[in-house]
Amino acid sequence: MNREQKYRLLEQASPEEITALTDLVNECPWRQTFHVQPIMGLLNDPNGFSFYEGEYHLFYQWFPLGTYHGMKYWYHTKSKDLAFWHNEGIAIVPKDPIDSHGAYSGSAIVKDNKLHLIYTGNTRDSKWNRRPYQCLAIMNEEGFINKQNTPLVDHVPEGYTDHFRDPKVWKDDDMYRFVIGAQREDLTGAAVVYESSDFKEWRYQGEIKTNLGHFGYMWECPDYFELEGKGVFIFSPQGLTPEQDRFQNIYQSGYLIGKPLDRKTLELDHGEFEELDRGFDFYAPQTMVDEKGRRIMIAWMGQAEVAYPTDSHGWAHCLTIPRELKIRHGKLIQQPVPELQKLRGRSIVIQDMIENEVRTYEGVRGTTFEMVCEFSAVKAAAVGIVIRASQQEQTIIRYDKTNKKITLNRAESGNLSDGTNNAIRSCRLDSENIKFHLFVDTSSVEVFINDGEEVFTSRIFPQSGSEEIRFFTEEGSAHMTMTKWDLAQAVD
Incomplete structure (x- = not known):
């Protein structure tokens, strides 16, 4: 140029x-x-x-x-x-x-x-x-x-x-x-x-x-x-x-x-x-x-x-x-x-015990939302959340308790940025229980772990129809408490 x-x-x-x-x-x-x-x-x-x-x-x-x-x-x-x-x-x-x-x-x-x-x-x-x-x-x-x-x-x-x-x-x-x-x-x-x-x-x-x-x-x-x-x-x-x-x-x-x-x-x-x-x-x-x-x-x-x-x-x-x-x-x-709580609209609360499975819930989906999800009494090897999901797309936030590691995986998050140097970011975290606080917008996700002990900020570019939210445990069980809010338009 x-x-x-x-x-x-x-x-x-x-x-x-x-x-x-x-x-x-x-x-x-x-x-x-x-x-x-x-x-x-x-x-x-x-x-x-x-x-x-x-x-x-x-x-x-x-x-x-x-x-x-x-x-x-x-x-x-x-x-x-x-x-x-x-x-x-x-x-x-x-x-x-x-x-x-x-x-x-x-x-x-x-x-x-x-x-x-x-x-x-x-x-x-x-x-x-x-x-x-x-x-x-x-x-x-x-x-x-x-x-x-x-x-x-x-x-x-x-x-x-x-x-x-x-x-x-x-x-x-x-x-x-x-x-x-x-x-x-x-x-x-x-x-x-x-x-x-x-x-x-x-x-x-x-x-x-x-x-x-x-x-x-x-x-x-x-x-x-x-x-x-x-x-x-x-x-x-x-x-x-x-x-x-x-x-x-x-x-x-x-x-x-x-x-x-x-x-x-x-x-x-x-x-x-x-x-x-x-x-x-x-x-x-x-x-x-x-x-x-x-x-x-x-x-x-x-x-x-x-x-x-x-x-x-x-x-x-x-x-x-x-x-x-x-x-x-x-x-x-x-x-x-x-x-930011001023942006909150309709909310939904779910409590459940999840054991070695992937769960979805009626009404828990979206493309623009805030969500707080806590996994307690964790007796599983790993727990996590999948957002902006469909048959073709998903963004995965996973806590591997066995190896003490948090991972954000956007390999299947839709269109990817060039030069991203692979599609996974991870860091070490040693915690008995885990709390995910998510702010998800049309083309981004910000994840606050354990009240800000670690943060993952990333752009994602899925299709508008990718709006499923899933919760999972691997090799064991955990109690899950989740609150999700729809968020209002807040910028010009």
Whole structure:
């Protein structure tokens, strides 16, 4: 694809092209009902996730004219309750000298009663060399956004390449700070910190010091915060080598937990790197603190460099549901925010004893639903659920108690994404009983295991007629309690 095509602005498209794209999207059978998704084109990283003027504001990377990674805009959507979302439209247009080739990822913070949006402006010179700037745009109470002409940071510090992006800002008692994802000149990943007392003059402080050594070739979308007295550093390292069940996706997202970051030395005393999500489609998470003091995370439900079945319908990707983060036994857990209960409609409850069989129940089926299913008194080798099932299709979530492993199998889930690196994702879990909490949309599934101890997030693309739900045990019995809710349309 030539550069002119890839870096077109929306205004360069004809009305006929926009109409054709919109019609193509509207004909797609895999449009979501309660996930944030693009009106057309490609969505990727969530940006600027924040609470301002009584509402949750969420921006995301958006290329409107295709399903490839072209000229990136910021698109704006907002919600009063994290359940129902309303599109506000384009927030940042990349057409100035400091963001001429894309408004890349960033974050937001409220200052002086205005929402300050910090992002990376991507530029290219005549020889196609990249030069990043860290830019600022300010949104007022009426929702008007004013881009600032002068960048906050106009150069990359010595020792790093021009892969230098994704500022995540926060405020300490003494300073504003942001962390940026970086690549060292030796082509290894890192994250660096800047600080400012006035939000105008930003000083480079150095690199966050971890014990990871050479850990991938680039760290994207870094996010540092403190939770329950611990320092938590989330980032998305690129270039990790798969290790058994770990690091199976093309790019990973995970976290370190330890003591709070030393603001003077930038030393982070931490434990092992843990993946945030065990599924196929999760990347570039971003967190925020709301007015209730909760740390809430949303991520891109997708992966770069992977073709999806919706591509041929003129759109790609969506965002995850909002999840509250907590720490349990030194581990970061994720739980769906309770506001999502507002989406619940008709419910059905089933209790049964299942023994070495597959069971279905009258009225328990669907394509868009929430379900909580608990298996107790487990005397079976394995238990599990099959969703979006028919004679030809099924998605299987299985707990192998004998081998202590959770597996998501989408080998028969319908149309598959290209480059998925097999159709199974697994992780180790040792539990006497098992609880599955599912959010199933038209073309996705998010599975929360044991109240967020593990999470599997994946796109699936079955036919509309694949709506059976099955429950099973293998080599033994278990008691099953299940509640299922139909869910309402929640996005524009």
